[in-house]
Structure formats: structure tokens, C-alpha cells
Amino acid sequence: MTVSFNHTIIGSHDPVGSAAFYRTILGAREAPGWGPFTNILLDDDTLLQFASGPVNDPVHMAFLMSEEEFDRGYAILVRDGIEHWADPQMRRPNEVATDEGRRVYFKDPSGHYLEMLTQPYL
Template identity: 40%
Template sequence: MSVELNHTIVATRDKQAGARFLADVLGLPQPQPFGPFAVVTTANGVSLDYMETEEVVAQHYAFLISEEEFDAVAGRLRERGVETWADPGHRRPGHNTDDGGRGLYFDSPEGHNLEVLTRPYGSGA
């Protein structure tokens, strides 16, 4: 049997707002309810299940996207006035060109450190 990530739980104070933000920015289908969750599903079938909690500890979530999707995501973030960063520590504004692709980091409304990248780490020349 091969092992694949199926889902992960994302802590948030407002599951609808957090899940909608991610779906809207990434251009994914709108969140679907499932039990106590607002579920955002990616193209490879992995879901991020937003669950409300009092305490949110910031986590990092990275999404592999195409070059065209990168431009669209960057545009949607710009339209929303969301700052983007070239590094996970948010020290360099903008985006990076690591591994021959592009990547950027941005914060979700609940403070998670989100990343989009067009090439997996270590895949460049």
C-alpha cells in the first residue's frame, strides 16, 4: 500500500472565514461542511479541515501550484492587500525564485504561515 496524506485539521477561530480565505486565494472550490469542519479540498484530493478552537498555534502549509496559478494567486493576494514574502521568516518582501521556480509566503487570517511554490524543494538545477 502506498502512503498518501488524506487530510489535516487546521485550527481557526472562524472556520468559515478561514476556509473561504484559503479557497478564494488558491482558486479552489468553496469549502464544504463535514461534521464540525469546513473542508477545503485540493486538486490531489488532500483536504484541509478547518475546525474552530479557542487557541490557534500557527502552522505552516505549503501548496505546489503551476506558474499560471502562481500569477493568479499573487494577483488575488495583491487585490486583498495581503503582504507576501520571499522567505518563511517574513524578512524579504515579494517572492523568491528558489529551485528555478517561484515561491511566496503569506499569512492566513488566523496567523498560519502559508506558502505557494511552483517547484518542489530540491528539484532545481
């Protein structure tokens, strides 16, 4: 058996709202929820589980996507007026990094740092 990433639990101020945000930006699919979790699935069947709780330590998550999916997600960021940057230090607002593929950084509704990219780092 190979090793692959299966799921993660993401603390959220509003799990239903956060799941909807990720579905909209990333094009993720709804998944059945259980217990305290509101779930979505990425295209590779990675499960993201949103649960209520304080977000004292926001995390960074990067999502590798095709050029077409990047264009779709980025258009939503712009359309919805979501603050975004070309760099993780947030010094280049309203830009996309284009040095190796394309990358953009933004925050989810609970303050987690997200990144969409079209080329992997490795």
C-alpha cells in the same frame, strides 16, 4: 496501496472565513462539511478541514502549484493587499523568491504561515 496525504484539521478563529480565504487564494473546491468542520478540497483531493478553536501554535503549510495557479494566487494577494514575503523570516516584504522556481510566504486569517511554490524542494 501507496501512501498519500489525505486530510488535516486546521484550527481557525473563523472556519467559514478561513475556508473561503484558502478557496480564493489556492483555487480549492468546496466540499461537504460535517460535525464541526468546514471543508475544502485541493486539486489532488487532499481535504482541508477547518474547525473553531484557539490558534496558539500556528503551523506552516506549503502548497505546490503550477506557474499559472501561482500567478492567479499571487495576483489575489496583491489585489487584496495581503502582506507577503519572499522569505520565511519575513525580511523581504512584497517580493517573490525566484532562486528555484517561485515562492511567496503569507499568513492566513488565523495566523498560520502559508507558502505557495512552483518547484518542490526535493
